[in-house]
Amino acid sequence: MNRRYRKTIIAGNWKMNNTLSQTKAFAEEIKPIMPKGKWCNVVLCVPATNIQAAVRLFKDCHIAIGAETCHELDHGAYTGEITAAMIKEAGAKYVIIGHSERRQYYNETDFTVNKKVHAAIETGLIPIICVGESLEQRELGVTMELIAYQVKCALANVAPENARHVVIAYEPLWAIGTGKTATAEQAGEVCQAIRTVIRKQYGAHVARSVTIQYGGSMNAKNAEELLAQPDVDGGLIGGAALKPADFVKIIEAANQE
Ligand code: 13P
Numbered sequence: 001m002n003r004r005y006r007k008t009i010i011a012g013n014w015k016m017n018n019t020l021s022q023t024k025a026f027a028e029e030i031k032p033i034m035p036k037g038k039w040c041n042v043v044l045c046v047p048a049t050n051i052q053a054a055v056r057l058f059k060d061c062h063i064a065i066g067a068e069t070c071h072e073l074d075h076g077a078y079t080g081e082i083t084a085a086m087i088k089e090a091g092a093k094y095v096i097i098g099h100s101e102r103r104q105y106y107n108e109t110d111f112t113v114n115k116k117v118h119a120a121i122e123t124g125l126i127p128i129i130c131v132g133e134s135l136e137q138r139e140l141g142v143t144m145e146l147i148a149y150q151v152k153c154a155l156a157n158v159a160p161e162n163a164r165h166v167v168i169a170y171e172p173l174w175a176i177g178t179g180k181t182a183t184a185e186q187a188g189e190v191c192q193a194i195r196t197v198i199r200k201q202y203g204a205h206v207a208r209s210v211t212i213q214y215g216g217s218m219n220a221k222n223a224e225e226l227l228a229q230p231d232v233d234g235g236l237i238g239g240a241a242l243k244p245a246d247f248v249k250i251i252e253a254a255n256q257e
Helices: 020-033 048-057 084-089 100-105 110-123 135-140 143-154 184-202 204-209 223-227 244-255
Strands: 008-013 040-045 063-067 094-097 126-131 167-170 211-215 234-237
Touching: 008 167, 008 211, 008 244, 020 048, 020 244, 040 094, 040 244, 048 063, 084 110, 094 110, 110 126, 110 143, 126 143, 135 143, 143 167, 143 184, 167 184, 184 204, 184 211, 184 223, 223 234, 223 244, 234 244
Parallel strands: 008 040, 008 234, 040 063, 063 094, 094 126, 126 167, 167 211, 211 234
Antiparallel strands: none
């Protein structure tokens, strides 16, 4: 983390979990134990059906709400899809773009990711852009090239004044939901490489402002070590964000002086 230049953001990604009543129960449980520290921003990305209620439920404990994806267009005949404006009007501030599960199961490509990033920015949502390599790609030694490509595609034609506000989440596919975490060194190395890509494209000022998260089995036990890396500015958390006590421990790790 480097709090001097950029925000530390701890974000939960609930994926396809938690109904409205479960969201209410989560809010009740987290409220009394939510850390008061002011160092990190906390976000919960929730299923679209819960956004509006979540905005209200988590307001008191200063948790901002995000969506888990959006469509790249602003309207049209796309049954089942949701636009960035719909998400924004529901009260969300963030939207996850290009999560590996979206890339894998819903054919999202680096090009659609770029369109969605533009849709989010134009609407005033902060995109949390996910990038990451598979185990095969890591073993082939192409991680850095792949990540650089994904970041460059995602940010294509994004103006510097917008680029400095995006969030990038490095999520190695082999660490998602597997209980296998990247080592702090691996996470730090890739997050640093992401910042270098941004620096080459936008200069040092933009690069040092961008929040870069690590995601992939981050939990109460390993958060502190991962967040100690200078280029790891937070986490995008799946499983551990479904349990208020675990999520709070990660926030506490990010709130340490
Ligand atoms: P887990 O924390 O469950 O590994 O999920 C990570 C993730 O995909 C967050 O977007």
